[in-house]
Amino acid sequence: MSRRRRIYEGKAKVLFEGPEPGTLVQYFKDDATAFNNKKHGVITGKGVLNNRISEYLMLRLAEIGIPTHFVRRLNMREQLVKEVEIIPIEVVVRNIAAGSFTARFGMPEGSSLPRSIIEYFYKSDELGDPLVAEEHITAFGWATPQDLDDMLSMSLRINDFLTGLFLAIGIKLIDFKLEFGRLYEGDDLKIVLADELSPDNCRLWDVKTSEKLDKDRFRRDLGRIEEAYQEVARRLGILPEGGPRDLKGPETMQ
Numbered sequence: 001m002s003r004r005r006r007i008y009e010g011k012a013k014v015l016f017e018g019p020e021p022g023t024l025v026q027y028f029k030d031d032a033t034a035f036n037n038k039k040h041g042v043i044t045g046k047g048v049l050n051n052r053i054s055e056y057l058m059l060r061l062a063e064i065g066i067p068t069h070f071v072r073r074l075n076m077r078e079q080l081v082k083e084v085e086i087i088p089i090e091v092v093v094r095n096i097a098a099g100s101f102t103a104r105f106g107m108p109e110g111s112s113l114p115r116s117i118i119e120y121f122y123k124s125d126e127l128g129d130p131l132v133a134e135e136h137i138t139a140f141g142w143a144t145p146q147d148l149d150d151m152l153s154m155s156l157r158i159n160d161f162l163t164g165l166f167l168a169i170g171i172k173l174i175d176f177k178l179e180f181g182r183l184y185e186g187d188d189l190k191i192v193l194a195d196e197l198s199p200d201n202c203r204l205w206d207v208k209t210s211e212k213l214d215k216d217r218f219r220r221d222l223g224r225i226e227e228a229y230q231e232v233a234r235r236l237g238i239l240p241e242g243g244p245r246d247l248k249g250p251e252t253m254q
């Protein structure tokens with residue numbers, strides 16, 4: 001088994017100690033969960049695709065000046081990232097009503113929003129990731145007003161950029177979730193984009209047909225889940241070299 005130290009195992013990823021201090025290896029699994037862990041499944045090849053998709057999107061965001069934890073992809077299922085202190089807040093950006101938002105406001109799925117809406121959720125499995133206000137975040141010390149300012153302005157820029165990037169390949173960016181971390185470099189502290197950006201945490205609909213190309217296919221048992229993730233990678237021009245047959249990737253974690 002692994003000689004590397006396992007730092008953390010989440011639902012879709014494992015974090016190992018990296019080769020140099022201040023780095024981690026992020027391993028992408030095929031496991032999928034939904035509804036606060038109540039639904040479990042395996043989406044064959046998802047880890048390979050999400051590793052590749054997240055690499056691509058993080059690199060494109062870095063090009064426009066968004067600081068990220070991403071360093072480089074190591075292999076089919078692993079990427080090297082900078083070790084950050086994760087801020088325990090999920091930032092959700094919404095352009096079109098979907099998911100929990102539709103239930104909360106009694107809006108039909110697919111309704112346009114008057115403008116992009118940002119929401120914050122406190123990361124806690126026990127509490128089921130409750131929706132929180134800035135007041136809670138700053139009062140409980142999960143992030144400072146300055147951290148929140150940085151997270152908000154980066155989230156809006158990321159939304160503008162990704163909306164255009166996906167539109168160019170016939171995909172509507174409905175909503176997505178971001179996580180940020182504190183990166184300490186000497187005496188400097190900066191907030192950087194962390195975690196992953198993939199069809200696991202974005203809602204992506206085909207522009208013409210509104211077909212779902214994301215994890216909602218798993219959440220709602222819509223079938224053709226693997227195909228949807230592959231289609232996103234194909235349109236981004238990054239389907240692994242060997243085509244879909246390459247997607248299983250290594251069976252064992254190194």
Ligand code: UDP
Nearest residue numbers: 092098099100101175176177200201202203
């Ligand atoms: N999301 C996520 N992780 C979570 C909750 C939500 O990545 O724990 C993403 C989800 O894929 C969607 C967006 O955040 O793109 C908004 O999700 P929503 O609040 O509608 O919750 P859901 O309907 O997924 O429970």
